[in-house]
Amino acid sequence: MKTFGKFLKENRNKRNYKLVEVSYALQIDSAIISKIESGKRTATRKQVLQFIAFYNLEEKEAFSKWLSDKIVYDLQNETFALEAFKVAEEQIRYEINSSKASISLDKKIASLLKKVSILQKKWKSLKPLNKVQLEKMREYFMLNYTFDSNLIEGNTLTLQETHLVVNEGLTISGKSMKEHLEAVNHYEAIDFIIDLAKNKEPFTERILKKIHYLILKGIDRSNSGVYRKVPVIISGAAHKPPQPYLIDKQMEDVFVFYNRNKNKIHPVLLASEMHQKIVTVHPFIDGNGRTCRLIMNLILLQHGYTIANLKGNSIARLSYYRALERIQTKNNAVDFHSLIINTTIDSLHEHIELAG
Numbered sequence: 001m002k003t004f005g006k007f008l009k010e011n012r013n014k015r016n017y018k019l020v021e022v023s024y025a026l027q028i029d030s031a032i033i034s035k036i037e038s039g040k041r042t043a044t045r046k047q048v049l050q051f052i053a054f055y056n057l058e059e060k061e062a063f064s065k066w067l068s069d070k071i072v073y074d075l076q077n078e079t080f081a082l083e084a085f086k087v088a089e090e091q092i093r094y095e096i097n098s099s100k101a102s103i104s105l106d107k108k109i110a111s112l113l114k115k116v117s118i119l120q121k122k123w124k125s126l127k128p129l130n131k132v133q134l135e136k137m138r139e140y141f142m143l144n145y146t147f148d149s150n151l152i153e154g155n156t157l158t159l160q161e162t163h164l165v166v167n168e169g170l171t172i173s174g175k176s177m178k179e180h181l182e183a184v185n186h187y188e189a190i191d192f193i194i195d196l197a198k199n200k201e202p203f204t205e206r207i208l209k210k211i212h213y214l215i216l217k218g219i220d221r222s223n224s225g226v227y228r229k230v231p232v233i234i235s236g237a238a239h240k241p242p243q244p245y246l247i248d249k250q251m252e253d254v255f256v257f258y259n260r261n262k263n264k265i266h267p268v269l270l271a272s273e274m275h276q277k278i279v280t281v282h283p284f285i286d287g288n289g290r291t292c293r294l295i296m297n298l299i300l301l302q303h304g305y306t307i308a309n310l311k312g313n314s315i316a317r318l319s320y321y322r323a324l325e326r327i328q329t330k331n332n333a334v335d336f337h338s339l340i341i342n343t344t345i346d347s348l349h350e351h352i353e354l355a356g
Contacts, residue, residue: 004048004065009037011055026050042070106334112341113266119348120305126355137354138194141307141347143167145297146186149290151312152320155179181218189214189294190307197301203262205255208278211294215287227251228285237321239328241282250281267303271296272333272340280328300344306351308344 012022023030028047035041048066052059147162157165157172157179164170165180166187172180189211196207213225227247233240242250254277261270275296282288297307310320323335
């Protein structure tokens with residue numbers, strides 16, 4: 001494997017330069033250049049830039065070899081060098097992706113955002129609604145949202161059964177206690193985010209954990225509202241969530257992104273970004289999807305939008321998972337943002353129609 005030193009020496013020989021000539025031109029001691037070429041010393045970033053300019057090297061190739069040498073030099077005598085490298089690789093990839101705080105809008109996304117903003121203004125113009133009408137609409141959308149969000153995660157309660165469980169307190173024969181609790185918990189969690197938005201409570205890490213607590217309440221007491229302590233693998237997904245010891249730092253970064261951008265980017269885009277960022281970290285042992293969709297809707301409600309209900313049928317669920325995987329593995333956010341914006345548009349249309 002060609003090291004940075006060998007790479008430099010090869011380029012020097014190719015150009016028939018002597019060490020003394022390079023030393024004179026770059027004002028770097030010839031003994032230092034010799035040690036860099038032989039691998040006995042690592043170059044500084046400034047020296048790398050000097051070599052690139054002098055030899056007219058390809059910057060990406062030169063820096064890749066130099067950085068590789070630095071890693072090997074620092075880790076070669078460490079027992080857990082390979083394990084450390086894997087962790088570092090994962091963290092660097094995450095840092096690069098999360099550092100892209102400013103979101104450049106695709107034309108399709110920009111057009112959809114204009115449309116959703118117009119509909120939101122129309123929805124706001126219809127308020128205040130009749131209290132009875134408003135309560136009926138709230139019950140209708142809460143029920144449908146609970147049914148679909150749980151359906152995405154494999155809950156087998158039908159829409160009618162979900163109604164009987166959450167509104168009538170009935171037990172459905174042949175359905176597990178877990179499925180009953182998932183319905184009741186999710187319905188309560190929607191109530192919670194609606195109250196948060198109404199009271200203008202800021203979204204914080206404490207709120208995130210509280211929402212997750214409500215989702216797993218009575219189902220998994222030891223893991224409700226706390227970040228996972230074990231690694232997880234998502235069946236059928238190409239994305240591999242980070243190791244548990246990386247979660248605190250990555251979630252801190254997620255909230256840094258949120259606080260930097262909550263007043264800068266379009267609210268629906270912010271909701272979409274927070275959904276995908278949190279679910280990509282997968283901070284909880286279970287209930288991540290439902291929690292992230294609730295966070296998404298909390299942000300929408302805070303900005304005067306209606307609850308966006310991602311459908312749970314097989315076709316819609318597959319589209320949702322595929323769009324999410326594209327942003328997680330290829331950093332292509334267009335499909336996922338389009339899905340969230342279009343779902344918000346559909347919700348606004350339905351609310352406006354019912355209000356009319």
